[in-house]
Amino acid sequence: MPVSSFVNNGTVHIKLMKSFTFDDHEAFRKAALKHPRGTKFEIDFGSIDSIDSSSIGMLLLLRTEAGEEDAEISLVNCKPNLLKMFRMCKFGDLFHLS
Amino acid sequence: MDIPLVQTPHAVSPAGSMAQQTAALESGQVVVYAFRTPDEARSLALVLSELCPHPEQAKIGLVELLINAVEHGNLGISYAQKTELVGQSALSRELERRLLLPEYRDKTATVQISRSGDALHFLIQDQGEGFDWQPFMELDPNRFLHPHGRGIAWARQVAFSLVEYRGTGSEVLAVVDLSPECPPSL
Numbered sequence: 001m002p003v004s005s006f007v008n009n010g011t012v013h014i015k016l017m018k019s020f021t022f023d024d025h026e027a028f029r030k031a032a033l034k035h036p037r038g039t040k041f042e043i044d045f046g047s048i049d050s051i052d053s054s055s056i057g058m059l060l061l062l063r064t065e066a067g068e069e070d071a072e073i074s075l076v077n078c079k080p081n082l083l084k085m086f087r088m089c090k091f092g093d094l095f096h097l098s
Numbered sequence: 099m100d101i102p103l104v105q106t107p108h109a110v111s112p113a114g115s116m117a118q119q120t121a122a123l124e125s126g127q128v129v130v131y132a133f134r135t136p137d138e139a140r141s142l143a144l145v146l147s148e149l150c151p152h153p154e155q156a157k158i159g160l161v162e163l164l165i166n167a168v169e170h171g172n173l174g175i176s177y178a179q180k181t182e183l184v185g186q187s188a189l190s191r192e193l194e195r196r197l198l199l200p201e202y203r204d205k206t207a208t209v210q211i212s213r214s215g216d217a218l219h220f221l222i223q224d225q226g227e228g229f230d231w232q233p234f235m236e237l238d239p240n241r242f243l244h245p246h247g248r249g250i251a252w253a254r255q256v257a258f259s260l261v262e263y264r265g266t267g268s269e270v271l272a273v274v275d276l277s278p279e280c281p282p283s284l
Binding site for chain 2: 023058061085090
């Protein structure tokens with residue numbers, strides 16, 4: 001299972017396992033895109049070494065579903081190379097990165 | 099010049115494939131793979147990345163360029179169509195549908211790999227009509243909310259020392275620096 005998730009205090013916590021590429025999108029979609037608008041998300045990238053550009057699209061889709069400007073989505077435990085890739089895409093303006 | 103043609107990365111065992119490729123490249127030969135589907139493109143990118151000094155970042159760039167050759171090249175998915183399909187979570191279904199259509203099902207893309215000094219060249223060609231590639235060479239702030247459209251710029255920044263589209267855009271050369279002093283970009 002490439003994705004695990006649980007809800008705690010109104011925040012959906014999603015942990016990505018090993019990879020987050022096109023092949024993992026279906027599991028991510030099932031875990032993330034079923035919650036009402038306004039839901040807060042925390043996505044744990046601690047096990048992820050790299051992503052592809054389609055995954056950027058998946059995160060933007062989640063942001064849209066979660067309320068766009070009002071969305072509260074944190075991408076946490078990102079490794080330095082991943083932070084670099086997110087910042088290339090100006091994700092610091094859209095998500096909480098750490 | 100001998101040009102071995104391997105139809106897909108599954109045609110030979112990974113170990114044999116890598117040994118074959120390395121020996122062929124070091125002797126100045128060109129290695130050519132053909133691929134047709136997104137899954138073949140991803141598998142091939144994984145295999146080819148192992149030829150590079152930093153496989154993880156090479157894989158990122160190769161996936162982007164090989165997938166583009168299938169999606170936008172051979173299967174003719176436009177930028178606007180992809181935006182709509184991604185938004186509807188319908189891209190995979192549409193790609194599978196097009197792969198079966200008479201106008202697309204015989205189209206293949208190829209990647210030619212050759213070594214030149216301290217550089218590894220990947221020449222990717224598709225049988226599509228090409229596209230206006232210039233806007234996609236850099237990450238465009240005006241597109242930063244779009245759910246796709248970053249792959250080429252990303253490949254340039256992360257994986258390759260050079261990405262050069264040719265002609266109408268149905269051919270792209272990507273170069274990996276093999277020199278020992280070339281550090282990882284990530």
